[in-house]
Amino acid sequence: DTIRGFMQVTADFEPLRQFAQREPGLALRVLMSESGAVAEELRTGFARALEENLPSGSEAVDPELVDIMVQLATALEWAPIVIGEEPAIERAINLMRTLLETSARANGRRAAARR
Numbered sequence: 027d028t029i030r031g032f033m034q035v036t037a038d039f040e041p042l043r044q045f046a047q048r049e050p051g052l053a054l055r056v057l058m059s060e061s062g063a064v065a066e067e068l069r070t071g072f073a074r075a076l077e078e079n080l081p082s083g084s085e086a087v088d089p090e091l092v093d094i095m096v097q098l099a100t101a102l103e104w105a106p107i108v109i110g111e112e113p114a115i116e117r118a119i120n121l122m123r124t125l126l127e128t129s130a131r132a133n134g135r136r137a138a139a140r141r
Contacts, residue, residue: 028075028078029099033099033113033115033118034115037103037107037113043107046107046108047110053104053108054108057104058097058104064100068096069089072095072099085133091129095122095125098122099118
């Protein structure tokens with residue numbers, strides 16, 4: 027819910043939305059640059075949200091998994107806005123949930139195999 031809420035608030039922020047529609051190329055470069063300040067802040071925020079919401083005793087959040095989630099969320103939020111459509115926030119949340127569940131199952135199988 028934390029990530030969904032953040033995505034909704036940022037998608038609804040009219041100055042940013044107008045910028046994305048007025049300057050689509052620049053907006054996508056700023057918002058989606060893997061090495062940019064926006065992506066770095068998003069990775070930090072996503073990691074924090076995951077750590078705060080995962081059950082206690084869960085393994086540490088894999089930074090690569092966080093990076094995948096940030097890229098996925100950013101693309102599904104801002105690419106539609108740039109072309110005049112609504113952001114695909116629920117699709118992004120469902121894909122991120124599937125990614126986390128798949129990762130947790132894989133980690134569980136690896137842990138069981140080590141025993």
